[in-house]
Amino acid sequence: MAGDCKVETALDILVGKWKPVILYHILGKGTLRFSELQRLIPDITKKMLTSQLRELEYHDIINRKIYAQIPPKVEYSLTEYGKGLMPLLESMHHWGLAHIKHLNEIYGEERAK
Amino acid sequence: MAGDCKVETALDILVGKWKPVILYHILGKGTLRFSELQRLIPDITKKMLTSQLRELEYHDIINRKIYAQIPPKVEYSLTEYGKGLMPLLESMHHWGLAHIKHLNEIYGEERAK
DNA sequence: TGCCATAGTATCCAAAAAGATACCATAAGG
DNA sequence: CCTTATGGTATCTTTTTGGATACTATGGCA
Numbered sequence: 001m002a003g004d005c006k007v008e009t010a011l012d013i014l015v016g017k018w019k020p021v022i023l024y025h026i027l028g029k030g031t032l033r034f035s036e037l038q039r040l041i042p043d044i045t046k047k048m049l050t051s052q053l054r055e056l057e058y059h060d061i062i063n064r065k066i067y068a069q070i071p072p073k074v075e076y077s078l079t080e081y082g083k084g085l086m087p088l089l090e091s092m093h094h095w096g097l098a099h100i101k102h103l104n105e106i107y108g109e110e111r112a113k
Numbered sequence: 114m115a116g117d118c119k120v121e122t123a124l125d126i127l128v129g130k131w132k133p134v135i136l137y138h139i140l141g142k143g144t145l146r147f148s149e150l151q152r153l154i155p156d157i158t159k160k161m162l163t164s165q166l167r168e169l170e171y172h173d174i175i176n177r178k179i180y181a182q183i184p185p186k187v188e189y190s191l192t193e194y195g196k197g198l199m200p201l202l203e204s205m206h207h208w209g210l211a212h213i214k215h216l217n218e219i220y221g222e223e224r225a226k
Numbered sequence: 227t228g229c230c231a232t233a234g235t236a237t238c239c240a241a242a243a244a245g246a247t248a249c250c251a252t253a254a255g256g
Numbered sequence: 257c258c259t260t261a262t263g264g265t266a267t268c269t270t271t272t273t274g275g276a277t278a279c280t281a282t283g284g285c286a
Contacts, residue, residue: 007209011128034233045276046233046234048273051274071231071284074234084208091200092124092201093120096120096124099123130243148263163264164244183254
């Protein structure tokens with residue numbers, strides 16, 4: 001049965017409109033503060049950033065390090081386990097790129113998506 | 114910038130809550146009629162099934178073959194291009210399976226998800 | 227004394243996605 | 257005639273997501 005299909009489990013971790021971008025930035029820089037993420041992703045609200053980070057944290061993809069300072073400082077970085085997700089993200093990225101080309105071949109450049 | 118990130122392009126094709134299951138069944142049987150899909154996925158409504166199939170068709174993942182009969186007969190199957198998505202789906206499935214185990218190790222069996 | 231910065235919450239609201247339900251055309255079979 | 261089967265559409269409502277805005281605590285600095 002379809003209950004065996006765990007594609008959605010992987011999907012859950014990536015779905016949320018901001019998670020890929022967040023991971024992209026954390027991956028690129030290694031470690032990022034909350035405010036740095038906000039600056040890198042200007043259109044995201046604090047609420048969204050917080051909720052997406054918390055979900056990724058729950059799934060052990062990123063970890064959250066709080067410095068007991070004022071003003072507060074919180075750093076986010078990939079966990080060791082989270083790094084294991086990267087090959088999958090890359091595969092998805094590559095497939096996505098190729099797919100955009102494919103759509104252009106079918107429908108022509110004018111109607112991307 | 115994050116505009117280079119095409120993970121979401123891949124995601125778009127799988128997101129929709131029913132698409133993975135639909136692909137799973139089409140992949141398993143090769144070819145399926147609309148009504149067969151309905152029976153295999155009892156909780157889906159016709160509206161959802163139709164819209165998901167149309168999106169997959171737009172992306173050239175499945176094709177739709179209409180038989181000029183009454184009552185109507187329409188068959189869905191993977192396109193050659195669509196078969197190229199399968200390795201990615203399998204990677205996601207495997208990662209998803211492993212991730213469920215991982216969550217169990219972290220949080221214990223009692224709180225799956 | 228007042229203002230700034232950080233990393234959030236809390237509330238409320240709008241938009242998007244999904245679900246429920248009803249309807250349609252047509253031919254075969256009884 | 258009436259019913260059944262198929263592969264949908266059309267409409268309306270509910271649920272889920274996401275966005276806007278305001279607010280908070282605290283220490284440093286002028």
